[in-house]
Amino acid sequence: MxxxxxxxxxxxxxxxxxxxxxxxxxxxxxxxxxxxxxxxxxxxxxxxxxxxxxxxxxxxxxxxxxxxxxxxxxxxxxxxxxxxxxxxxxxxxxxxxxxxxxxxxxxxxxxxxxxxxxxxxxxxxxxxxxxxxxxxxxxxxxxxxxxxxxxxxxxxxxxxxxxxxxxxxDLAAEKESRDREERNEKKAQLQDQKKKEKEEQRMRKEMEELKSYTALMKGENMTTNEVRTQNINQYILINN
Structure with missing residues (x-):
């Protein structure tokens, strides 16, 4: 001491x-x-x-x-x-x-x-x-x-x-000013982080929706092709 x-x-x-x-x-x-x-x-x-x-x-x-x-x-x-x-x-x-x-x-x-x-x-x-x-x-x-x-x-x-x-x-006032500035900086950083996380969530959701839409479109195409094949076979049988 x-x-x-x-x-x-x-x-x-x-x-x-x-x-x-x-x-x-x-x-x-x-x-x-x-x-x-x-x-x-x-x-x-x-x-x-x-x-x-x-x-x-x-x-x-x-x-x-x-x-x-x-x-x-x-x-x-x-x-x-x-x-x-x-x-x-x-x-x-x-x-x-x-x-x-x-x-x-x-x-x-x-x-x-x-x-x-x-x-x-x-x-x-x-x-x-x-x-x-x-x-x-x-x-x-x-x-x-x-x-x-x-x-x-x-x-x-x-x-x-x-x-x-x-x-x-006024050392007390200077310290409070410094601490207030630091709190504001941390608050701004937290807000930026939340905004970034929200944007990432939005992008992930869009990607998931896009994947689902693509899969759905492939399924619809397969179904349409099967129906067309069945219709053609039925036409041939009728005409024979």
């Missing part, structure tokens, strides 16, 4: 864009020397290292990956992945960004070399009522990964600091 040095909730967090080639109106100019990721995670969120934000734990998204310095106090860093991506899909350079960010926001870790940073999916974070503010456990230890950080890389930390944007979001 992880314990903050000085607990106390705050609603402040930082959004740090990991793709400088897609700036927003509030972002500074991008770094032309940094290669762009073709499918980058959209945002990294960092809590105040002195006052971990409990709402980020409570209102996290399934796409969120949580980072923390192992066995030391640090900020909680959340990497928000694109939908459909998992912890295994984190690009190496983004993993370095998150590890450097969380190390730099650790009171002790920022002064140390050769530390470990742990990270795991948000869904694996265990928070119970008897835990202190900022204290976290895990449901499944095997889902916790570790990345070693040899030392601070100033170029990475400086770039992240230049692209940071301070926000005061």
């Amino acid at each position: 992880f314990h903050p040095d000085r607990p106390g909730p705050t609603r402040t967090n930082l959004a740090i864009r990991t793709d400088p080639d897609q700036p927003s109106d509030t972002d500074p100019p991008s770094d032309p020397d940094r290669p762009s990721d073709p499918d980058p995670p959209s945002v990294v969120m960092r809590t105040d290292p002195d006052r971990p934000n409990e709402d980020l734990i409570k209102y996290g998204w399934p796409e969120d990956i949580w980072f923390h310095v192992d066995k030391l106090s640090s900020a909680h860093v959340y990497l928000r992945l694109p939908k459909g991506k998992s912890i295994e899909d984190i690009p190496p350079e983004v993993l370095v960004d998150c590890a450097q960010l969380v190390k730099n926001n650790s009171i002790q870790g920022c002064k140390m070399n050769n530390i470990n940073v742990v990270y795991t999916p948000w869904a694996n974070l265990k928070k119970t009522g008897d835990m202190d503010v900022g204290q976290i456990g895990f449901f499944r230890q095997k889902e916790v990964k570790v990345v070693a950080v040899e030392k601070k890389v100033n170029e990475v930390v400086n770039r992240l600091e230049k692209t940071k944007v301070e926000r005061f979001p």
Whole structure:
């Protein structure tokens, strides 16, 4: 479990864009020397290292990956992945960004070399009522990964600091909006599936009717030919 040095909730967090080639109106100019990721995670969120934000734990998204310095106090860093991506899909350079960010926001870790940073999916974070503010456990230890950080890389930390944007979001509202969108997508997919199944049933029925009609037509032809043969034989007998 992880314990903050000085607990106390705050609603402040930082959004740090990991793709400088897609700036927003509030972002500074991008770094032309940094290669762009073709499918980058959209945002990294960092809590105040002195006052971990409990709402980020409570209102996290399934796409969120949580980072923390192992066995030391640090900020909680959340990497928000694109939908459909998992912890295994984190690009190496983004993993370095998150590890450097969380190390730099650790009171002790920022002064140390050769530390470990742990990270795991948000869904694996265990928070119970008897835990202190900022204290976290895990449901499944095997889902916790570790990345070693040899030392601070100033170029990475400086770039992240230049692209940071301070926000005061309504995390509950953002989570509800995200969940509503997902529900609507699933509803649309279900409707499309039902429509597809209905169309398949209609086509099967038409094929069955066509087969029955074809069989019926063959039966009628056979009956007609038999009647014609009988009529011809009767004509011959009469005339003889």
